[in-house]
Each structure stands twice: as C-alpha cells, then as structure tokens.
Amino acid sequence: MDQNLKKELQILACNARMGIINGVHSAKSGHPGGSLSCVDTLTYLYHCVMRHDPKNPKWADRDRLVLSKGHCAPALYAVLANEGYFDKEMLLTLRHVGSFLQGHPEMKKTPGIDMSTGSLGQGISAACGMAMAAKLSNKDTRVFAVMGDGEIEEGMAWEAFMFASHYKLNNLTVVIDYNGLQIDGRLSEVCSPEPIPQKLEAFGFNTIVIDGHNFEEIEAAFENAKTSDKPTAIIQKTVKGKGVSFMEDNVSWHGSAPNDEQYAVAMEELSAALAELEGQA
Secondary structure, three states: OOHHHHHHHHHHHHHHHHHHHHHHHHHOOOOHHHHHHHHHHHHHHHHHHOOOOOOOOOOOOOOEEEEOOHHHHHHHHHHHHHOOOOOHHHHHHOOOOOOOOOOOOOOOOOOOOOOOOOOOOOHHHHHHHHHHHHHHOOOOOOEEEEEEOOHHHOHHHHHHHHHHHHOOOOOEEEEEEEOOEEOOEEHHHHOOOOOHHHHHHHOOOEEEEEEOOOHHHHHHHHHHHHHOOOOEEEEEEOOOOOOOOOOOOOHHHOOOOOOHHHHHHHHHHHHHHHHHHHHHO
16 A cells, blocks of 8 residues: 555544544534444545545445444544535534434435444345345446444344345445444353354355454455455454544443543544644655
C-alpha cells in the first residue's frame, strides 16, 4: 500500500472515531465499542473499494453495503460524513427526535444507507439477495456485508452463507468483525462459534483472516476477494473500543455512552492521535 494513502486512511479513521464518540455522547446512548472496532474497514471500503456517489446516493450502478450489525450505525454514519454524504455536525443529532441518524440504519431517510438493519442475523440475507439480483441482472455490482462475531451465533446467518455458496455469489464479500466480545460477555463464554474460518471454508467460502486495524492487510484481503470465484469471508480480528484506552476490550462499552468526564478523556486521546498522524503526513 502506498504510504501516503495509508496515512490518509489512518487520518480518516481517526476522524471517524471522533465522530462516533461525539455522536454517542450527544445521544447519551448508543454502541461505541463495536463501532470503534469496525470503522477501519468501513473507511477503506468507502474510500478505496466501493463504487458510490455522495451526490447521488441512489445511483443505480453503485456497489452496496449492508451493515448487518446495525447497532454499530455510529461507525457507518461517521464514515458517510467523512465521504460527504452529509455534514459532520449532523453526527451530534444521533438518536435525537427528528434526526435521520437513528440508532440503527434506515434506508428510506438516511443518505448512503442501502439497507435498514437492526435485528441481528438478517442483514446478511438481504446482502445475499442484492448479490443474487445483480447476478440475474448481469450487473457488476459488488455487495459487502459487515457482521458481528456474536451475530453469527444466529442460525439464519448460516442459512445465508449456504445460499451464497450454492449460488456462487462471488460478488459478495462478508466481513466478520471478530472483536471477541458481545453484549453478554466474551464470545468464547457465551456461545462460541469457533472455529469460524474452518466452518466458513466448509460452507464453500473463500476465507481470509486479517488484522482488522492494519490497512495493508485490509487492502490485500479485498483485492483477494475481487478475484475469487467464490463468495469471500474476511474474518478481521479487532479490538472492541479501539482507539479509546478505557473502552478497549471492555464489554461494558458494548452499549454505553461516555459521561462528560469520559468523553473529555476519549476526545483528548483521539485528538492527540490525530495530531500525531497529521504531523507525520
């Protein structure tokens, strides 16, 4: 990866993390932990991979993204704001009455949202439908679905994986954000879906395991997916709450908003990280 691009992506992701914290703090509710863990991949997808147009969000020939773990909408909103779909100040209206930035993505009201999601396990089925529709229409549309690791405990997720493999949906890439934590605790203790890579490979997927905070590995994984003749599953190992020290790998930040003091600490840390990155640019 070009080092200038890498630095640009790191700066965008840091800005997005600040947007996540701003939004959740303003709302006094939300899901910062999983939003912070998946934001690097969302940044890379929208900035480097997906065919999309912020000035024409409903462009028929755009690629599609389904945030199957819909509670992590703050990450998607922050990335969409970075890409110019709406003003970054709108992030402060997260979950407010009358705002188009609600707690879960809503495709009818929010620019850039391709699927309304929230009930875990269902988004991947919608993504399969989009990929199948593109195949039947002879379109080169690519579809991306971002799932949580706890989400794949849902049986319907595996039905969707089976469908994707059977119909050879090589235009579908599934990203599993494997931060090891879900609302009730550690994945390994609640209901472990391991071994995830081997299971997905057995289901007929091109399976890749990466560090989900390493842009070079993220780039290589999506380049691999582009050339595969199978649907691809990227299992990205991440840290829940990445970028904010007291949130990292802490299950209590799955669905909690920082108070004013915690907000100040988080923003100080992220501002320092951003200043360092910009100083190296």
